[in-house]
Amino acid sequence: MPNETPTLMDGPPNGWRLLLAHGAGAPMDSDWMTDVARGLADGGVRVIRFEFPYMAARRADGRRRPPDREAVLLDTWRHMIAAHGPAERVVIGGKSMGGRMASLVADAESTRGLLCLGYPFHPPGKPERTRTAHLAALRTPALFCQGTRDPMGGPDAVAAATLAPGIRLCWLEDGDHGFKPRKASGRTHAQAIAEAVAASLAFIRDPTGART
Numbered sequence: 001m002p003n004e005t006p007t008l009m010d011g012p013p014n015g016w017r018l019l020l021a022h023g024a025g026a027p028m029d030s031d032w033m034t035d036v037a038r039g040l041a042d043g044g045v046r047v048i049r050f051e052f053p054y055m056a057a058r059r060a061d062g063r064r065r066p067p068d069r070e071a072v073l074l075d076t077w078r079h080m081i082a083a084h085g086p087a088e089r090v091v092i093g094g095k096s097m098g099g100r101m102a103s104l105v106a107d108a109e110s111t112r113g114l115l116c117l118g119y120p121f122h123p124p125g126k127p128e129r130t131r132t133a134h135l136a137a138l139r140t141p142a143l144f145c146q147g148t149r150d151p152m153g154g155p156d157a158v159a160a161a162t163l164a165p166g167i168r169l170c171w172l173e174d175g176d177h178g179f180k181p182r183k184a185s186g187r188t189h190a191q192a193i194a195e196a197v198a199a200s201l202a203f204i205r206d207p208t209g210a211r212t
């Protein structure tokens with residue numbers, strides 16, 4: 001894995017570290033990723049955002065690409081953990097695909113915790129194609145923040161999955177895959193992001209004891 005993996009860092013250098021990966025379609029400096037990273041940084045967390053190779057290539061030449069093969073995505077995660085460890089001081093996670101890939105390496109890398117923001121339990125409109133088999137045996141303490149209207153991981157999908165006891169859930173009322181609520185709900189996107197950030201801060205500070 002090349003040493004020039006693009007990264008952005010927020011928060012105090014001596015804070016608890018969170019390695020935060022983007023989702024399939026938006027880069028590490030999207031408004032959503034920036035809002036979450038800065039909210040966590042304001043809470044004293046050192047947030048290290050990074051990009052997978054396909055997204056870094058898009059940044060270089062402007063051409064949209066599909067995500068890299070899973071093996072490449074996982075190798076990128078291992079590289080980032082090695083570069084910013086030790087693993088026992090690092091929580092790893094991300095938006096959608098970034099969090100899902102983190103969940104596949106968390107146990108093997110012995111990371112401190114796993115944070116999934118909008119975990120894609122299945123592709124949109126395809127609830128039969130679950131992405132949850134490995135979650136039943138997950139040993140790493142984890143927090144999953146999910147919108148109650150998430151088309152890839154709402155209450156029905158979560159209820160149908162077998163999740164390890166160390167996985168906690170934070171539900172964002174009326175939120176979609178990016179936690180955005182409908183106007184009729186009386187809630188704002190900023191409010192939902194703030195709730196996810198607050199739950200994430202509590203988890204990062206105490207992965208084995210935090211409750212949401």
